[in-house]
Amino acid sequence: MGVLQLVAKRLGLGAVTLLVVSIIIFGAVELLPGDLAQQILGQAATPETVKAMREELGLDRPAPVRYVEWLGGALQGDFGTSLANKRSVAEQLGPRFTNTLFLAALAAAFSVPISIVLGVLAALYRESVFDRIANVATLTSISSPEFFLGYILILFLSVQNPIFPSISSVSADMPFDERVYVTLLPAITLTLVVIAHMMRMTRAAIIALLASPYIEMARLKGEPRWKVIAVHALPNALAPIINVVALNLAYLITGVVLVEIVFVYPGVGQLLVDSVTKRDFPVVQACCLVFAATYILLNLTADVGAILSNPRLRHPK
């Protein structure tokens, strides 16, 4: 099977997954005891008001029809209207999504280069003091909840030494550098969490490679250490590293929810948590769909990247 077919197959699988996930997200709300109208109005509602509400929400039509409409709307960027404030969901979601992407991109820009360099170093000098300290430090940072790291940073970098603002209020008309400055603290928090994961995975990938015979051969013919790594190991480590990066960017998506709450950052995560508290179903559905789609896309990128960076698949015999 050629590489194009493999990629196409993986993309098709991704599309199917996305479809199934959208069905789950839509169907979950259908599982409500009673239905949405009854949930909103509560126990005391008269049958007439429930019926009127049902018509207003379009609940009198069968679920599959409403699902197709919902999905069709979502694909065109229309997620319906919020129950809490009657505003369009897309209108609330749009700018927040940009903010969240900005935060995640900033965190990725820090964490990807740092963690790959550190991971390669830890693999090179494994069992040394540097490797052991890195191991303990990354285990500690993985184990700490995001809000713990966030509040520690706030305490040291914005309360006791006022360097950064503790509340990241961004707006659309902010100049780029100011925006980066305001977003820096949440981005550092995310970076700390993700670096640990990425570094450990990079280290494991490189160590697995360093044990292979062709590396030993390169070493035996007297190649300098950096050359063994840069010329022989790194090109073959590309696939696992691409995988690691994409998986961790996907992990950022979950981490972002907590960090946004800690720093009162106006992103999708905060909207999601607010809407869950208010039980505002259309907004929750839309946020979940956006998060799930990003997550699936990144996982898809990881797989496609792995296929593309594998020379055996790129040049079939």
Place this chain on the structure above:
Amino acid sequence: MSTFAIVFYTLMIAASCLAAYYHRREAFMVLFSLTLISFLMGLLGGEVWLRYIAVAIGLLYACGGLAYSFREFLVQTLPRDIAKVMRNAPLTASFGLFVIVVYIVAAIFAPVIAPFGEAEVVGSSYAPPDDTMILGGDQLGRDMFSRIIYGARNTVGIALLTTALAFLVGSLVGLMAATLGGWVDQVCGRVVDTLMAIPSLVFALLLLTIVGTNVVNLILVIALLYSPVVFRLARAVAGNIVVMDYIEAARLRGEKTWYLIISEILPNATAPLVAEFGLRFCFVFLAISALSFLGLGIQPPTADWGSMVRENATLISFGEITPLIPAAAIALLTVAVNFVVDWMLHLSSGLKE
């Protein structure tokens, strides 16, 4: 330059020189890089940062000493064959064991240790620490220290229960899928793939919106979301076992599927599942704390570390460390469990080689 800075730098440099003189290469590298970092921090941030570094070194030193003595204590008291393994345990592992023991004691003897009840209002709200309330009061004037102690019981208890449930479901279905094979295996595999395609925190939020937030729902939802990983592991481990001859023999004897799972496969799949339990516990514990922190997990007035962080979060802007204490309690336990699991994984992989 203040006396503190002078003493600090003198000590650091003296320690580096000593390490170099006695040819402790690694210790020298660590000490001297720390000295260089403190030069940098001292220049950039001033003396405050030097104090932070000094406190951090002191804390690390205390933890290291504690871990060292605890390891010696275990080596002296435990029976000989376990003591042999303990003697070679890294300091991190013995530190982890120590922390876990402390948490277990706190959880079991919570009513004895805690001076006040978990919902008992003792002083004014946000009272500063004094003799009655050694960690101060929370937003309603309840004793922070007592609530932390009770939190060990509530938060850890609920996380353990959830992990156990996830394991029960995940491993049973996984073993069943591996034993039966065929379409059961296929269906389970696809369902698990789909469950794992959605980020778990987001999925948990969606499900909790629908079923409503209370402790029972929380346990069920988190257990459901974390069982797929267990399923995968159980399925993979059992997949290697079902092709063995003794399973074939048992099948030919005409044993029922249930017997195969319980008596033939499970005993051989226990070791990897137990190691996984520690890791999964960490993830479940963090997930529950995260949801509680968002106000969607364990509900007040139950003392719970995640919600305690949220309730006292405003104090952080006044430079108080109160909200950091429950957060640190969460982090410390996960770090400890991770250290121990890391050691166990190392141990089991080392024995194989």
